[in-house]
Amino acid sequence: MTEKNIVISVDAMGGDNSPRVVIDGLAIAAKDHPDIRFIVFGDAARVRPLLQEYPELEKVCELRHSPEMVHNEDKPSSVIRNRNTSMFMAIDAVRTGEAQAVVSAGNTGALMAISKLTLKTITKIHRPAIVSIMPHRFGKYVMLDLGANTECDAINLAEFAFMGEILARHALGIAKPKVALLNIGSEEMKGKDEIKQAAQLIKSSKMGIDFIGFIEPHDIANGVADVIVADGFTGNIALKSIEGTAKQITRMIKDAVKGSLLAKVGVLFMIPALRKIKKIMDPRLYNGAMFVGLNGLSVKSHGGADAFSFSRAVDNAAKLVRQNFVPTIKEEIDRVDLEELQTILYEMD
């Protein structure tokens, strides 16, 4: 095995078509990133033959047998007690320092629970969040929380804003990201109490965030904000509404074209233009939600990801490892006084 700069541990058994899709995805990622070495956890008898199909990948993979796996219906409370699953073992490799990031397409709740237990939340941060990078009209934005925390208070939201801002600077290269709170109106009086309080907290704190106020979901696509902050319930509802609508419209256009010879001819002319849109909008490009707020990098691939899509989740993990994201976010959090949020909140009441 040659010396590699980045080591990523992989849960080969997570997702709908594992381990097939995972290994096919790793083969793509290995080609894209000659500097990555993988530690692959899974049922060795099932994974080994798949690895053997890719001699180049095999060279940069270390396969470790895990006797069990996490299933979609498993509860977080039970999975954290089983250290023999491929998911647990893959995450644990980040804790021990063998790997700098873990990628899994398994059960989100389980991945979050084990990641929290194993990697631990960064000191000063109350709760980690699930974050994704997504496309808007003129570029990309960071959105969090996408489902880790169903209920959030104002302090959680302010901490998400802070972590999202750091991610936008590093992952998107935006020097001074604009941060907004997702709400049902842009006026100050609109929305839930915790959102209104969070707005006050962010404005009054010394976190130094360029806070632009509330944003409504239909304005996300206009690119006015680089970081969108919400509780996990709201973020998840918005994310799935956006994804569902994009899918529905694509399907409707396909159906309409299928039913008409004329339209089929038209599509031929439009291929270059449509390709441009796909290059921006293809949801597979944005696969790989990250957990921020932990002492280690844990990346969640979509359960229904195909090989290309899974490779993009690995790509996301690799980028953040190269950018030294986890050490940086810990340093930045160390430098600020997050306790002040509690003080500001007390004074507001």
Add this chain to the structure above:
Amino acid sequence: MTEKNIVISVDAMGGDNSPRVVIDGLAIAAKDHPDIRFIVFGDAARVRPLLQEYPELEKVCELRHSPEMVHNEDKPSSVIRNRNTSMFMAIDAVRTGEAQAVVSAGNTGALMAISKLTLKTITKIHRPAIVSIMPHRFGKYVMLDLGANTECDAINLAEFAFMGEILARHALGIAKPKVALLNIGSEEMKGKDEIKQAAQLIKSSKMGIDFIGFIEPHDIANGVADVIVADGFTGNIALKSIEGTAKQITRMIKDAVKGSLLAKVGVLFMIPALRKIKKIMDPRLYNGAMFVGLNGLSVKSHGGADAFSFSRAVDNAAKLVRQNFVPTIKEEIDRVDLEELQTILYEMD
């Protein structure tokens, strides 16, 4: 003035381009519905010349001067004290029985507040909701609450389910509508407490609802549910995410086509197919959110509606008047024992 079956009162001053758009919209609606008579409230000096442009409309309109109007930034708490606005006077015409429905493109919060104050909530119902009819893959569905109630408890949600079911039967003609609660997962353990409790309430009650459980936003378009129930915050977030994404994709396709002569040729071939999609998806077709749970019909047009879109809101109002919707929903609510919800909830704790 000829005898007309339906009388609709109209706030001519609401919306971004009032009273121009409102009167243009009424001209379309008057052509579509020869059986409607309008009572139009607004600044007579501004509205009269517009009405005079449409002699046919003028014949079926009674213009009543209102000295003031509700502005977008007005707070609900202040607008309910001013009986001289076009919005207040238009709603009051429903209370007095002069009109069977009111249509306004003004400030949603104000319209809800005045409608609640004037028309009163139906006995047994704790809170009215904003409801809309929208397109899914194979037909239409009813969704509520879209923003009237930022926070809802389990009983509110169960009542919304009940009212939504009645609306789906009447407005969509579905004999046994499938009802679902909007949530971030379809498993029973997922989501917020009030949503989980509402599911139990609906299942345990004698309301006779065909309850299919939780639905995630990306499944709405698949048409598995005829009625989608959420608190007003979540419903509003989902609605605006859906609308925003649809708009963004349409704009991206337009932009891509603009930039390519080849694509422009392609679009020509695709026009009949695209027209089919527009016939289903055009958001203007679905303009006209209704307030359910009140002793009178109040319909909210989008503030940015164009004339055609405004005419559709009138169309929505007219349909529900013809179907005798308000008397029917009051009768149905009268027949059921909604108090049982409270009893079931106590027993659950």
